[in-house]
Amino acid sequence: MTSTTVIFRAFAFFVFVFLPLLTPAQGVTDPVTRQLVQRALDDIYGMHFAEADVQIRQLRARYPQHPLGPLLLATKFELQYLPVHENKAARAQFVQAVNEGIDLAKRMLDRDETNPEAVFFALTAHSYLAALYHNEGETLKAVSESRRCYGYLKDGMKLLDKNPDFYFTTGLYNYYVERYPMDHAIVKPFMVFFSGGDMTLGLKQMDVATKRASFMRNVANYYLAHVLIQYEMQPARAVPYTRYVADKYPANPLFAMLDAEVLLLSGRYAEARPALQRLKQLPNKIVPLAIATFTGILAEQADHDDKAAAQAYQTALKLPTNKPYTEEYKVMAYAGLARIAARAGNRDLARHYYKKVLSTAEYKSLIREARAFR
Numbered sequence: 001m002t003s004t005t006v007i008f009r010a011f012a013f014f015v016f017v018f019l020p021l022l023t024p025a026q027g028v029t030d031p032v033t034r035q036l037v038q039r040a041l042d043d044i045y046g047m048h049f050a051e052a053d054v055q056i057r058q059l060r061a062r063y064p065q066h067p068l069g070p071l072l073l074a075t076k077f078e079l080q081y082l083p084v085h086e087n088k089a090a091r092a093q094f095v096q097a098v099n100e101g102i103d104l105a106k107r108m109l110d111r112d113e114t115n116p117e118a119v120f121f122a123l124t125a126h127s128y129l130a131a132l133y134h135n136e137g138e139t140l141k142a143v144s145e146s147r148r149c150y151g152y153l154k155d156g157m158k159l160l161d162k163n164p165d166f167y168f169t170t171g172l173y174n175y176y177v178e179r180y181p182m183d184h185a186i187v188k189p190f191m192v193f194f195s196g197g198d199m200t201l202g203l204k205q206m207d208v209a210t211k212r213a214s215f216m217r218n219v220a221n222y223y224l225a226h227v228l229i230q231y232e233m234q235p236a237r238a239v240p241y242t243r244y245v246a247d248k249y250p251a252n253p254l255f256a257m258l259d260a261e262v263l264l265l266s267g268r269y270a271e272a273r274p275a276l277q278r279l280k281q282l283p284n285k286i287v288p289l290a291i292a293t294f295t296g297i298l299a300e301q302a303d304h305d306d307k308a309a310a311q312a313y314q315t316a317l318k319l320p321t322n323k324p325y326t327e328e329y330k331v332m333a334y335a336g337l338a339r340i341a342a343r344a345g346n347r348d349l350a351r352h353y354y355k356k357v358l359s360t361a362e363y364k365s366l367i368r369e370a371r372a373f374r
Contacts, residue, residue: 033059033062033063034214036055036058036059037055037059037068037072037215038215039055040052040055040056040059040072041072041075041215041218042249043055044072044075044076044079045079045218045245045248045249045252045255046249046251046252047079047080047249047251047252048251049076049079049080052072052076053076055072056069056072056073056076059072060073065104065107066104066108067100067101067102067104067105067108067117067118067121067125068121070097070098070100070101070104071097071098071101071121071124071125073097074094074097074098074101074125074128077090077093077094077097078094078128079252079254081094082253082254082284082286082325083135083286083322083324083325084132085132085135085136091132094128094132095129095132098125098128098129099125101121101124101125102122102125102126104121105118105121105122105125106118106122108121109122114155114159116156116159116162116163116166117163119152119155119156119159120152120156120163120165120166122148122152123149123152123153123156123169126145126146126148126149126152127145127149129141129145130142130145130146130149131324133145135323135324153169153170153173154195156169156170157170157173163214164208164209164212164213164214165209165213165214165215165216167205167206167208167209167212167213167216167220168205168206168209168213168216168219168220168223169216170202170205171201171202171203171204171205171206171207171208171209172202172206172223172227173197173202174197174198174199174201174202174205175197175198175199175202175203175206175227176197176202177194177195177196177197178196178197178198178199178202179199179231203224203227203232206220206223206224206227207224209224210224210241210244218245218248218249218255221241221242221244221245222241222242222245222254222255222258224238224241225238225241225242225258225262226238226258228241229261229262229265229363229365230328230362230363230364231364233363233364233365233368235262235265235266236266238262238266239262239263239266239268242255242258242259242261242262242263243259245259246258246259246275246278250278251282253279253282253284253286253287254325256275256278256279256282256287257279257286257287257290257325257326259275260272260275260276260278260279260290260294261290261294261329263275264294264297264298264301265365267301269298269301269302272294272298272302273298276291276294276295276298279291279294286322286325286326288319289316289319289320289321289322289326289329289330290326290329292312292313292315292316292319292333293312293313293316293329293330293332293333293336294329295312296308296309296310296311296312296313296316296333296336297309297332297336299312300336300339300340306340306343306344309336309340310336310337310340312333313333313334313336313337313340314333314337316329316330316333317330317333317334327360328361328362328363328366330360331356331357331360331361331362331363331366332366334353334354334356334357335353335354335357335361335366335369335370337349337353338350338351338352338353338354338357338370338373341353342373350373351373354369354370354373355370357369357370358370358371
């Protein structure tokens with residue numbers, strides 16, 4: 001593996017972990033169109049896809065040469081068929097919409113290479129493809145798309161004053177370019193090829209996006225919360241962000257799962273119970289694993305019922321995972337079973353489960369817990 005491949009594989013991880021659900025930034029500036037775009041986004045995130053189609057058709061008819069319409073359509077496919085890579089017909093429609101968006105964004109860039117809209121649309125489109133290829137195990141294709149993302153992301157760093165939506169991508173980069181090498185020593189020698197970051201500044205910039213971004217506000221809330229629980233181990237700090245998107249879009253399974261998770265990890269069990277009940281009403285195929293794991297956490301941590309908790313965790317382990325969205329919930333189930341085994345005096349079984357945790361875990365809190373067990 002060449003050094004260049006290692007570098008961009010690291011950056012590819014950044015892209016397909018954190019940028020699979022970008023939404024188009026400000027498309028056109030007139031108030032009527034901005035309101036139409038916002039309604040489309042609200043319908044997409046609210047899982048009202050027929051209504052979103054109406055808005056998208058209007059936008060595409062009004063601006064046939066603008067990438068806004070195709071990328072809104074791609075965003076809709078991403079959520080409507082979550083996970084989109086597992087649906088052959090939806091995947092084809094998704095890729096077609098993304099490629100159309102890329103072509104139109106490049107035409108805009110040919111006319112003005114500093115156009116903030118075009119830069120953001122290009123970044124969004126290529127991050128979609130990077131995420132898709134990663135989820136399909138197409139590493140080289142994912143790395144190739146990530147190379148393209150990096151250039152547009154760097155351009156966006158110079159455009160914060162033009163579009164506050166860039167606070168999210170810039171902040172996430174500033175945080176992650178420093179965080180990733182801390183956990184993956186193999187890439188440290190190659191990070192000189194990337195611009196340096198600042199984790200504290202990155203968190204602040206993402207927070208700015210949760211308040212000032214026009215169309216990235218929902219995404220900024222979602223991913224800042226994710227960073228706070230995965231890397232910073234501060235679930236209580238993440239609660240306001242997940243509550244915002246979960247309350248605004250109660251039918252969205254990604255927002256509902258993360259909200260319930262954050263409430264549980266924060267020990268806010270009275271609020272977690274109705275959040276879990278709300279999650280149980282959602283039909284998406286990725287939800288059952290989260291429900292089983294969260295049921296186990298409630299039984300174990302709130303009700304102190306190890307028998308019921310173990311049953312729920314075992315149920316979780318039998319369910320299929322979806323790597324981008326639910327794999328860590330299976331890790332949580334292993335950790336729960338390890339704690340239960342340790343309390344029962346079966347330390348060998350606890351070690352067995354903690355080894356499972358260490359083989360897969362991404363959350364720093366779970367890794368720390370497993371390593372601390374003796």
